[in-house]
Amino acid sequence: MKWESVIGQERACSALRSAIARDRVAHAYLFHGPDGVGKRAAGLAFAQTLLCTGEDAPCGTCNACTKTERLIHPDLHVLIPQPNDAKADEVQERVRRLAEEPYATIDYLRRAKLDEPGSSSSKQIQYSVGRINDELRRIMSFRPVEGRFKIAMLSDADLLRKEAANAFLKLLEEPSARTVFILTTARPDRMLPTILSRCQHLRFDRLPAELISNALVGRDLVAEAAAETIARMADGSFARALDLAASEELMAARGEVLRFLRGSYQTWSAADRMAEQIERISRQGREQVKFILELMLGWIRDLTLVRVMGDGAQIVNTDQAEEIRKFAASLTRADPDLMAQLVEECIGRLERNANARLVLTVLSHSLHDAMRGLPASHLTEPLTDGV
């Protein structure tokens, strides 16, 4: 994991690199910030630099660099919280995936089944006290095997609870020379103050959409046009962008958006088809409906841009540019601000648990009016919160 592969986070990365250059490496670090923004990626680049035996570390070619990249260096230990009955080879497989893609979502916490995004489990996921006392204490008590440092990286360190946190605290309090702990967390407020006070803190921020988009294209994952759309939806998390890029749902959802807007424009002649579509979307669950409405907002913004700027517009859904232009040309009397406002209201209603089918039905009617430049529909009135 070279520093160049870490997306953004210049401030944190340069602090780490300068600590190595000045030989002022701390005994323990706390990398805190939102999920998926590169805390673990930076930790791996840091570890590689510490363990590299070549010149101009990390050289990327020495034996140590190669082993670190494959996550098989005997002086680097990557730990994730896990359920009590986790199988050792499955834990290993999850960590191994990080070697291929350090931004990958491999944690039990976010993915109960490794190959099923969004899968969850009711099992308690944490660091057990046994694991800290036996596994971690043992590996950290040996001298470095090959390198100058012994490094342990613990993801989601806020899941060090009670006895496990106290056991870990003891490890922190008896520093053996040349050991480095890297703790990552999105929830430092849930950690023991006594652990927090013994770590050097580095903040990691949400990534700008442009960096996410460039990284997606750089990894050859999606075409540039789709990358921009995904980047905007990823909310600053490259891990989320990776999940979105891999999801067929995204492409399906974008199709729904276009059909919904077209159908709403026609409405009365296409009422049956519209009802069918609303039924189909509603069945996908509240989160997916919200997701589709968020995509719709992006589409409406693009419509506005095309109308105002013509062919020179910098739209997000660039791979659908032709569709958007055609649609914009037919909507001469539409009020895009009102359209966006209507969609935003519906997102708000869904968040307050309104019935998805009802929300979409009302939205379709009121979008119809907004697209045809008619006054706002009275149909929105009965849709008070909680209906």
Ligand SMILES: [Zn+2]
């Ligand atoms: Zn090296």
